[in-house]
Amino acid sequence: MTGRAAARTDKVLPAPPHTQAGARPGTVSFGSFRVDHARRLLLRDGEPVRVGSRALDLLIALVDRAGDVVGKHELLDVVWKGVVVDEAAVRVHLASLRRALGDGRDGARYIVNIPGRGYSFVAPIARDEPKAHPPQAEPPVARSIGPVPAPSRAPIGRDHVIGSLSELLLTRRFVSVVGAGGIGKTTVAAAIAQRLRSEFGDDNVVFVDFGAVSEPELVLGAITSAVGCAVGGADPFAELLTFLDEKRMLIVFDSCEHLVDQTSQLAGKLYQRAPSVHMLITSRESLRVEGETVHLLSPLAYPADEKPTAAEALATPAVQLFMDRAAFSGFHGELTDGDAPVVAEICRRTDGIALAIELAASRVGTYGIHGVASLLAGNMELSLTGRRNVVARHRTLEAMLDWSFNLLAEDERRILCRLSVFVGLFTMEAACSVAGDGEQDAAVAATLASLVDKSLVWVQPEGEGVFYRLPDMTRAYARGRLDESDTSGSIADRHARYFAALFKAIALEHGAYTDIGRYVPHIGNVRKALEWSFSSDDRHAIGVELAADSAPLFLGLWLLTESSHWARRALEVAKGVSDLPRREVRLLEALAVSTMHTLGNTQEVRNAIERGLNLSDTEGGGLTQLRLLAGLNLFLTRLGDFDGALAAAKRSGAIAAKSGTPGDRVIAEWILAAAYHMAGDQAAALDHCERGFMLEANVGQLEINLFGYDHHLRAELARARALSLRGAPVAASQLVLEAMDRASRSSLPGDYSMAAAHGIPVLLWSGSVDQSGEHIERLLAHAERHALKSHAAAALVLRGERLLLLGESPAGLETLREALNMLVRERFHMIIPAASRSLAEALAQCGNHGEAAATVDGAISSATKMSQRFYLPDLLRTRGEILLRGPSPDVEAAEAAFRSSIELARDQSATAWELKAAVPLARLLLQQGRDAEAQALLGSIYEAHPEKDGTRELTEAAHILRRAPREPD
Template sequence: MIDATTYCFGNCRFTPARQSLLCGDSPIRLGSRAMDLLHALVRQPGQVVNKSELLKAAWPNLFVDESNLKVNIAALRRALETGGIDVPCIATVPGRGYRFVASLTVERPREAAFPASIREIDGVLPPSKPLVGRAGALAAIVEALQQTRLLTVVGPAGVGKTSIAIAAARAIANGEHQAVCFVDLAAIEKGQFVALAVSRALGIVSNPIDEVEGLIDALRGRNQLLVLDNCEHLLADVAGIADRLNHALHGLNIIATSREPLRCRFETVHRLPPLQCPPEDATLDAGSAMGFSAIELLVRRAEAHGYRLEDADVPSITSLSRRLDGIALAIELAAPQLQANGPAGLLQMLERDFEALSSRGDGMDRHKTLTATLNWSYRLLSENEAWLLRHLSVFGGTFALDDVIDAFGHLAHEEDLTAWLEALAIKSMVSVNYTGRRRRYRLLDTTRTFANKRLIGQGEQQAAMIAYGRFILALFERAEEEWTWRPREDWVALYGGWSADLRRMIDWAYDADGQAELGVRLTVAALPFWVEFSTMAESGARVEKALSALDNLSGDHLLLRMKLVAAHGWNLCYRYPFGDELEATWKRGFELALEAGSVEHCLRTKVGLAMVQTAMGFHQRAFETIADLRRFMASVDDYSAAPNVDRELFTCEFYQGNIRSGHAGLERLAREHATFGNRGQTSRFQIDRFVNFRNHLSWSTWVVGKHRRALEIAEEALNAALTLNHDLSCAHSLAVAATPIALLCGRIDLAQERASMLAERLKTRQIDTWPPFARFHQAAIDAARGEREAVQRLRDAIAAIRECNFLIHLPLRYAMLAHAALSHDQVEVARQSIDEGVDYCRQRGDRWCDAEFLHLRGLVCWRDGDTVSAMRRLQDAIDLGRKSGALGFALRAATSRVKLAKEIGDPAQPLAQLKAISDRCDSSGSLDIVAAHEALRSGPLRRRRRRISAWS
């Protein structure tokens, strides 16, 4: 539409839109530059228009010498004089510019020529629905307007700025008795119409030369509240008008809404955040979920369409609220579809496309879909800001300025990226928060999806993703290097938040043409990350894929293969069954490490080989591997793995029956590593060193008769693992030490607590190593609580453990099964369990439980009525236990021998023997010790047949 505004001075009529200057009825010939200069002057009559503004008006986007301005001003003056103007029109202001000084009137176009958007303005405050979750923000805005006369509500698209501005205006009007005028500027396309739109809204019908001065004159003395809605596209014009009104009218309050501040003098900015969504780890029911404002708004609006929130829907509803970013408009658009599609169905739709959020109601076009709202904001960006927004869509979570520079610094100057990012933040296209005093940015999911579509549409995605992939690679290569020294808490905080981006980039690299090597390198760089976060199932799948992809790449890639094979070895430790492939993988890993000259990976692969050989019960093989490893450490003068090597050595000694020396060695290691800290490389050998040493020490401590201390050591290890929050270490501690030691000590309730903790860990972490152990422990707990059928479950669990070939502590598991069977009068099951356990020990050289098997044979003989053989076997168990240092087993056998002796009438010697053994054990801590003390304190002999129980 043509703006037909005409400026009248002297006998001249100047209509800029038609490039027409008439003096009387005669046209005056002027060049286009002179016309533009005259237009710039008459728009601001009586005011100094500086030279730069005039140059910009006449020569936009060009650099010209100031002499051109002087020449054209002179030509304009001559033309006006020639046309018959006998008074000066243009005055020079030395050093500053020029001023139009002639008397001027303005003829506005007829009202029919105004845009429809202006003609329809009536100033009435629109109706609104009750606000949800905004009580605090509303109170803050109302209170702020007691102290300031110009407040701008700033926030991202659709967050609810208009709704809260209307609510605040209504509250102020009711409380302060102010007249309210509402002006929606969304449809006003040109800044020159802003003042006219406000005049129309206020009902001002005068036609002054200066619209703003006319507003000031009309409003002088009024108690008025002016709401200027949707100002972001007319920022400069709205800011100029608001500033002048605010300065001149002390009875006027202004509430503006905008994506960014107006930047006026004395402006107060209220940033409106999205509605509150539950954190990802929240456990909620329907009642507690409604405490989050995003869910409350979604449910309240959906209730009008027949939806009712139930507990079963809460997980999907919480995910839906996060997917909608707590953006009020998105929630309002989603709510009507909730009943028809269900929360899970609607969430699935929105995961594909936000276009599902289409309004079926009235409203402006740009508010009919979320995409249209975002597009409105996007069009207001400069070309460079839009470019950066599109590229930022590759970030999956929060990021810092340094991350943007590292990712895209090769495409733009650092200073430019800084300025563009800050502009996006100011315009609410990027959210800003502070973490540890560091400024971090994030694209809302809605904005990210929108921007990513534009990235694809511009053909920029491939280059952007390659750049981002290289950034993620550099990030995790740095993480790998820092893993060797940075405290774990700091390391996790720095790199833990990048997991989703890492996964997404690996998947993209394998799917994109020619980027497989990037996928392999990302996988290798991420290896410490997966171990620290105990995501072994994911690591296993990704390592195997990387090894397969590596075979198809040209070149050697020795270092990449070395790291992947070592990681594959560790991953196989968390799958069943253990066997030749596992040993072969470790040996292959060592060969590659030798070839690559990597001492670190030589150590890791050899330690890994020794660990699995021990776990499979091949203690002699483990001794040979340990000897090789010690020679290697001496040859390279690197003893950093020596504590772990010694732990393997002492554990093997213990299992082979050298209980005293094995236990003493483990005790020494524990003393040398008496504290745990937030160290780097917590999981260099998968399990934290402090935790691992104590898990094994707790077993040897129990066997030597220090039951209370064994419980304490197991608890120390578990507490350390929990403090580190390292799932692999926690699971190891619960499966290997905390649960079985509690069982062996007869602390059934504590064992149940620990078993339940392990079960919960295994729900969230796919660690195939431990489920058979967990089933065994639960069956043992149930058997101890009197459940006869649990004995068969113990047998099944042992069969599963043997099938898996992860045989750590298998001899004592057979012994525990035999005790449980005897306690439930299943003598044949006990006999079979003892025989299988003894056969296994003979085959593998596992001798640490020999005394306990002798004790069990004695109990079976006693149950069979052969008291002579029973007494002999029990004495053999006592002697072997005392000789080997297994006083825990000797205590059990001596207690049983006292009970048998009392039954057959010869208790004196057994009582003395039990007293001597008991004095060398802990005074408390287990049912075995309690049973020994009761036997020592028991009264007169009674000849009766008694049920023999492991825990009696």
């Protein structure tokens, strides 16, 4: 590409000599050849010679100046007017022309190269001049009209659009393809025109590239020249209509956005008065005239998943285009699963705009896929250059956007630049507030609508609302323009204040998470506003307000790291800029929730909760206290302080009773249900569960999300676990399966991890080894994906327990050791007793009886010390079984352990755990010949079970009870 050629790309150049006004050539003959100018044919002995359009243009240019030396640049200006090409194009097409003429064969000489100067036609010629015509009313336009440009490669991802628009064009006659610059409008139009050649005939499909036409008065001339109409009268349009009368023709008007007024008038008239003419328009905005059918060309689809596989990525046209163009850049590798997310992100960043994708892909051969991603991350996309043989406005994204920007009115430019402050989606209200300059909202709205019409702003419906966004490339360009102005800082300040006011008005309280979808589109702008607000001391007050009021948004989207970051940042400066304790409480709650789920059960979590409770006591906020007490209950439960968790639950009950609102009472009942379950009172747990569900039935189902969990789900799990321990394993298993299924569809990752971590034990208690396996592995993958370390450790415990049930003791032992280490690191003491019990059982199964006994004794001592009564029945039952397995069984101590287990289980109303200890005790009694005692022991416990099957213990108890008692000696 030469700078000279590039500089003249968008100008309308003089017509070639053979088409100048007044020079109406007929035919020129040389040797056995004849050039028919009017019909644009090269004939040999009267028969057409197949020769390319550009080659024929070169021949005409050289023949018209036969005997003269014509320079390469002059030939470029004449033949490739308005198109940027390399000088090599002249050599290529001349070589083709020489072959067609047989130049150099049998002594024939037609075209010679004059080194350093150009080319000359040297054969004798004879001219046959046509009859004179009246002078033309308008000079013809550049040679960017006429033949339909053939696409260099098949369009990717547009087959359906090309097919449907081809059919639509035949029936509607007047179709406009509208879309953003570089999206592929010309490519689609050219493909449609090529497809319809057989329908209209080669001579009746013409292409007018208005991108090479800069003056409005040349529009009509461009059309008349393209269709082959010789205009010479006072009314060129009337002559055009006469010429087109009864001609069935397809005319493509390409790149009309800068001449939209003139092209719309002509297209509208042609539609009305030339009924056999079909028109296909490409523009960045519709013509808005009668008869026009508008098709909005969509961006190429790219993977919705952030981490697609190679196969998933290649199923989308954006990635297909990227890899296709990357191959032409010299990249010869296949797309791998590791690179697929990177390519998907590149396509997302380019908004699926074909030109942007091609420009990025053109660098893959040099930089590689990850290198190109780094270039884009450094905002290099606007300056990447593309092919040299395209019009200048498509050579870089910046040039393309310059073209669009320069077509805008002053108010459109100003509003577009100011809209670049938004990240992602924004509303009309936000645009008017931030981008306006004292104008009425209606004026800003009208300008925004105009920018939408010009495809510089996209409309994106979300739920029941309508949002707007700038494509990423347009935003980056406009942001650069805004930064050059002196209003950049004031617009950013308006932006931050608008979103602070918006979230203050929303005042997200109870129920915010269930309606979170309404606020999700604002997340990018909230981030931007927070960054701006905390970047300077004089803006901290805005940042504190916004951080507090938007905290539920981050928590609801499970953006925990960001939540804790902004909460800490705001709390650092809150005392100096805010005198509202409720904002500090909300920040403390956000910090506690996010930290508990990301860093574990740290002292920082407890401090934040207790500080928040003290402040909320001062403020008298009942609902705020309930949320914090729910958090304290969860925190203490996870720490294994079940008595402390129950005390927090009772405090919530007192607050709910004081407020008297049904919603508060439901929350309190469910917190109490979970607390009583872990405190070891299953009857009370079920009672509070049912009270909560009954209250909920009167007010409608509530989805109460507190501290990252759905408390309705938490209550369902407490009910299922309590039912299982009360002797209904089948019903309990069904409940937890349903709960896990519902939780898997929750937007909060913590819901499924909680459901699985506390639901799978119910399956294992009933011996459902096969059913539990899938859920255990799913829980582990889910916890690792979302960095939920505590629940990942819980999943390992469950995997180890399942391995023991399968008889794979060594593997189970290794897994349980790893799990216990993780539990200690995460301070997830809630399930350490269960993990220790399983570890002791694994050690015993592997023959390590001494270590097994020491492990279970240590767990019993720790549970007793921490008042973890919930686990003591199962720990004591395991101790009894270990005592019987050792090399020297201690039968008396084992029996005492079993009886203590039964007694403690009975105190907890845990009928299942009573039976679990009674079965090995009954076996021991049977071995000692105490059959009647064994049956008496089992009979009452077995009968207390509402379900008589569903666990191994129930099956064995039934078997024992069927045995006839032995008579005493």
